[in-house]
Amino acid sequence: MNISIPDNVMTALEILGKNGYSAYAVGGCVRDSLLGNKPDDWDICTSALPEQTAECFADYRVIPTGVKHGTITVIIEKPLEITTFRIDGDYLDNRRPNEVLFTRKLEDDLCRRDFTVNAMALSASGEITDLYGGRKDLEAKLIRCVGCAETRFDEDALRIMRALRFASVLGFEIESETAKAIRLKKHLLRNIAAERIVKEFTKLLCGGCTEILREYADVIKIFLPLGDFAEDTLSFIKKSPADPLLKLSILLAKSTPEEAEKMLRELKYDNRTLKHVTLMLGTKKMALSNSIPQVKRLINRFGEEAVSVADFHLHTGKITPEIHKSITETIDGIIANGECCTLSKLAVKGSDIAALGIFPQNKIGKVLFSLLEKVMDGECENDKNSLIKLAENLNY
Ligand code: ATP
Numbered sequence: 001m002n003i004s005i006p007d008n009v010m011t012a013l014e015i016l017g018k019n020g021y022s023a024y025a026v027g028g029c030v031r032d033s034l035l036g037n038k039p040d041d042w043d044i045c046t047s048a049l050p051e052q053t054a055e056c057f058a059d060y061r062v063i064p065t066g067v068k069h070g071t072i073t074v075i076i077e078k079p080l081e082i083t084t085f086r087i088d089g090d091y092l093d094n095r096r097p098n099e100v101l102f103t104r105k106l107e108d109d110l111c112r113r114d115f116t117v118n119a120m121a122l123s124a125s126g127e128i129t130d131l132y133g134g135r136k137d138l139e140a141k142l143i144r145c146v147g148c149a150e151t152r153f154d155e156d157a158l159r160i161m162r163a164l165r166f167a168s169v170l171g172f173e174i175e176s177e178t179a180k181a182i183r184l185k186k187h188l189l190r191n192i193a194a195e196r197i198v199k200e201f202t203k204l205l206c207g208g209c210t211e212i213l214r215e216y217a218d219v220i221k222i223f224l225p226l227g228d229f230a231e232d233t234l235s236f237i238k239k240s241p242a243d244p245l246l247k248l249s250i251l252l253a254k255s256t257p258e259e260a261e262k263m264l265r266e267l268k269y270d271n272r273t274l275k276h277v278t279l280m281l282g283t284k285k286m287a288l289s290n291s292i293p294q295v296k297r298l299i300n301r302f303g304e305e306a307v308s309v310a311d312f313h314l315h316t317g318k319i320t321p322e323i324h325k326s327i328t329e330t331i332d333g334i335i336a337n338g339e340c341c342t343l344s345k346l347a348v349k350g351s352d353i354a355a356l357g358i359f360p361q362n363k364i365g366k367v368l369f370s371l372l373e374k375v376m377d378g379e380c381e382n383d384k385n386s387l388i389k390l391a392e393n394l395n396y
């Protein structure tokens with residue numbers, strides 16, 4: 001198979017080559033190209049030391065992104081990461097290596113990589129270096145550790161999450177020795193920073209093969225103390241669009257907002273995610289309807305999140321696709337027409353009601369809200385005279 005290397009990557013490989021260094025595209029871009037997918041980004045590895053790489057690209061903008069780890073970013077049309085061949089030093093605490101050593105040999109750099117399918121390098125001439133049977137595993141759709149799986153997870157337990165992530169995203173099986181080691185070493189995930197776990201877990205959730213959640217539920221439970229996954233939850237996750245907030249809300253749909261908040265805080269999820277998921281879970285008992293007054297109430301309560309609530313209800317099987325379509329179209333129409341669903345759009349204000357002199361101060365808010373409800377129900381025009389007349393007939 002002929003892989004087409006983008007021009008800017010080719011330029012970088014050629015410049016390094018002309019300067020006497022060896023250089024390859026490596027990792028995910030080789031894997032994805034061989035699968036016939038367009039890589040998101042192209043990583044380059046080279047025998048040049050970071051300073052030498054910088055010298056080679058003196059005519060370009062160079063950003064010293066991670067010089068200590070050997071990485072330099074060069075802007076050729078867009079940012080390209082170029083990393084010196086590395087040997088990882090000792091690992092402590094099942095995490096990142098203690099030190100990195102640079103090496104002149106590609107083989108040293110490939111053997112530290114996590115999985116066979118991620119450990120291939122591609123030269124400017126199109127030649128693939130595949131020392132661990134990566135191509136064979138791509139064909140067999142297998143995620144297999146480079147070297148002894150147990151050792152590799154001892155070194156860096158995040159690789160456990162990466163294995164599950166790639167299995168879900170690529171639709172691959174996990175090879176049996178690697179799978180055995182995952183189960184044996186899963187507790188080591190406790191040593192990994194929550195943010196790093198979450199990054200992989202989000203990709204896993206958004207992947208197409210979420211069966212992996214059921215198969216490796218014991219691993220997921222190490223960081224997410226959920227009960228057993230219900231079959232319907234798993235099939236809802238699988239069928240929903242790849243939106244991380246939606247997927248997470250579906251995953252936690254059987255929990256209370258309080259339980260979900262606790263779990264998400266523990267995993268150091270950002271506030272936006274926390275707010276969104278708990279908001280969705282808080283709507284579980286609502287029965288959504290596509291009637292205009294009900295849709296207006298939805299907008300009143302949830303504002304911009306009204307569509308998300310409808311999506312959540314669709315993808316947890318609580319409303320049909322037809323009702324969902326009708327609700328979201330109605331939301332769009334109401335918003336496009338600027339129809340009144342909020343107190344701020346109501347044609348009377350608190351001061352107008354107070355000026356009538358017939359309601360105690362503490363009832364003004366209630367009066368305003370019942371006027372808003374009449375407008376949303378289509379029983380009263382949103383104009384000041386009609387609303388004042390209506391208010392005069394209210395008893396509070
Ligand atoms: P993606 O498409 O998600 O970017 P990727 O394979 O490029 O997939 P990255 O996380 O960008 O994944 O890592 C780039 C490469 O670095 C991997 O292909 C792999 O060779 C290596 N790598 C990344 N993380 C690890 C790790 N924890 N242990 C060993 N090798 C790793």
Ligand code: MG
Pocket residue numbers: 028041
């Ligand atoms: Mg990548």
